[in-house]
Amino acid sequence: MMDHEQASALLPGYLDGELSLSESLALDQHMAQCDACRLELARQRAASAQLRQADLRVAAPAELVKRITAALPxxxxxxxxxxxxxxxxxxxxxxxxxxxxxxxxxxxxxxxxxxxxxxRLPSDEQRLAQELVNNNIRSLQVDHLFDVASTDQHTVKPWFGGKLDFAPPVVDLAAQGYPLKGGRVDYLAGQRVAVLVYRDKLHPISLFVWPGAGEPAAPRFEERLGYHIAHWRAAGMNYWAITDAGASDLSGFVSEMQKTGN
Known part of the structure; x- marks a missing residue:
């Protein structure tokens, strides 16, 4: 089990997506029980986001610019x-x-x-995508796709109560060809998130959901390490879907989700 000192030293690498799969897994296990490390990761992520904001630049007063220019050889x-x-x-x-x-x-x-x-430094979005892939691979390796196994949305949705500080929307898409299989709580982007697991034929589709500020955003698609990823924002929630199914299959799933208003 990773100790607190080791975990603290790995947090910057975790944030930048530089850790190996085994290191990320060990750190995730540690953070699941360490509030201090979770808070520190959130603090570092917030600081990184602030440093990328253009409004941090402050224009020097004209008189100061003039004096400095005059003093230069x-x-x-x-x-x-x-x-x-x-x-x-x-x-x-x-x-x-x-x-x-x-x-x-x-x-x-x-x-x-x-x-x-x-x-070439990865953006926040790129780091999040890599973290998503790592989480998905770990869930498959340890056979931990869901904590609650059920095809009934009225069973899965209440299960999240008390485990998260928000209520994730749980949609039944069985009639559209994407039956619900269960859900779990995971850790992504420095916070606890809901993961809803659907099935497309033989392929699982993991849908990560957590609250997000800002205007609704249209889906964006990419491929990473053989997995297809889509993410969008709607109804005050961030949605990131990942699957080893084909790009068209994921596109169909996202389209059906959007029809529900999510």
């Missing part, structure tokens, strides 16, 4: 310095010009690499 733009280095090569020889030109090009290359690495 005169310096030509980079392109003029590069041209100047090239001209110097004609008068003092190519060898002496190669050093400043090479340093400038090396600096530009380093800047390009750094910018590329920054742009």
């Amino acid at each position: 005169g310096r030509k733009p980079l392109w003029r310095r590069l041209l100047g280095a090239g001209s110097a090569a004609g008068s003092s020889g190519q060898t002496s010009a190669r050093a400043p030109l090479g340093l400038a090009l090396a600096s530009l290359a380093a800047l390009a690499v750094s910018l590329g690495l920054f742009l």
